[in-house]
Amino acid sequence: MAHDLADDREAVRAFFGERAARWDTRFPDDGPAYTAAVAEVGLRPGDTVLDAGCGTGRALPALRKAVGPEGTVLGADLTPEMLAEVVRAGRDGTALLFLADVARLPLPEACLDAVFGAGLVSHLPGPESGLRELARVVRPRGRLALFHPVGRAALAARRGRQLTPDDIRAEPRLRTLLAATGWRLVSFTDEDDRYLALAERQAR
Ligand SMILES: C[S@@+](CC[C@H](N)C(=O)[O-])C[C@H]1O[C@@H](n2cnc3c(N)ncnc32)[C@H](O)[C@@H]1O
Numbered sequence: 001m002a003h004d005l006a007d008d009r010e011a012v013r014a015f016f017g018e019r020a021a022r023w024d025t026r027f028p029d030d031g032p033a034y035t036a037a038v039a040e041v042g043l044r045p046g047d048t049v050l051d052a053g054c055g056t057g058r059a060l061p062a063l064r065k066a067v068g069p070e071g072t073v074l075g076a077d078l079t080p081e082m083l084a085e086v087v088r089a090g091r092d093g094t095a096l097l098f099l100a101d102v103a104r105l106p107l108p109e110a111c112l113d114a115v116f117g118a119g120l121v122s123h124l125p126g127p128e129s130g131l132r133e134l135a136r137v138v139r140p141r142g143r144l145a146l147f148h149p150v151g152r153a154a155l156a157a158r159r160g161r162q163l164t165p166d167d168i169r170a171e172p173r174l175r176t177l178l179a180a181t182g183w184r185l186v187s188f189t190d191e192d193d194r195y196l197a198l199a200e201r202q203a204r
Contacts, residue, residue: 005103005125005126008125008126009078009101009125012078012079012123012125013078013079013080016055016078016079016081016082017079017080017081017082018081020055020056020079020081020082020084020085021081021085023055023056023082023085024056024058024085024089027149030058030149031058033149033193033194034058034059034062034118034147034149035062036194037059037116037118037145037147037194037196038059038062038063038065038066038116038145039062039066040145040196040198041066041114041116041143041145041198042114042143043063043066043067043071043113043114043143044066044067044113045067045068045070045071046067046068046070046071047066047067047071047072047113047114048067048071048072048073048074048111048112048113048114049063049066049067049071049072049073049074049112049113049114049115049116050074050075050076050105050107050112050114050115050116050134050137051063051073051074051075051076051095051115051116051117051118052076052102052115052116052117052120052134053076053077053078053102053117053118053119053120053123054075054076054077054082054083054086054095054097055077055079055082055085055086055118055119056082056085056086056089056091057075057085057086057089057091057092057094057095057097058118059116059118059147060073060075060086060091060094060095061091061094063094063095063116064094064095072096073094073095073096074095074096074097074098074107074112075095075096075097075098076097076098076099076100076102076105077097077099077100078099078100078101078102080099083097083099102117102120102124102130102133102134103124103125103126103129103130103133104133105133105134105136105137107137108137109136109137110136110137110138110139110140110142111137111139112137112138112139112142113138113139113142113143114138114142114143114144114145115134115137115138115142115143115144115145116145116147117134117144117145117146117147118147118148118149119147119148120146121146121168121169121174122167122168122169127168127177128177128180128181131144131177131178131181131182131183132181132182134181135181135182135183135201135202136182138201139201140201140202140203140204141200141201141203142200142201143198143199143200143201144178144183144198144199144200144201145196145197145198145199146169146174146195146196146197146198146199147194147195147196147197148169148194148195148196149193149194149195150192150193150194150195151190151191151192151193151194151195152167152169152170152190152195153190153192154192154193155195169190169195169197171185171188171190171197174188174197175188178197178199182201182202183199183200183201183202184199184200184202185197185198185199186198186199186200
């Protein structure tokens, strides 16, 4: 039977919709980790950046600071309740928000300098199509940052799970996946208190 991506999207919405109102209170001390990760993306004043799967917008203030008032910050999420929390947290002034699947973005080709995706890639129903779509909207040599405030081993332990080699965030798997979708992995960090993979958009 064909895999139904619409069902997957509904499952993602239901999962995160139910958690949205409590999201920021679960890990209230993550702010500095987001700021530090954004600092490594290499954004410049005036740049255009997308927070893909922005959730409650925890990265948005740091992204806005990095691109300055002349830059553009976009925040996209599949879950309406998450976008409502961006507003409730008072972060909506930092970015243009829109409800969208990052695998089908209402954006033209090569319009972005960078994409920041925190806690996103393992939730994408089809990671390959999602990463390919992100490559479509980023200019050649633009950046992709895949971030999590906790490394893979610590996250698995927190959830009472084992690390598995087929985890798409494991370096060999991710490197291959990125190469197949228009990206080149340029740095990879997976420590207890940070996961950060940085990739560059390959020339078309
Ligand atoms: C683990 S949360 C992380 C939220 C936020 N980036 C953060 O770091 O707090 C994952 C977010 O990705 C969103 N998401 C998952 N799949 C998505 C997709 N295909 N398109 C857009 N957003 C998606 C979820 O709705 C959720 O808000």
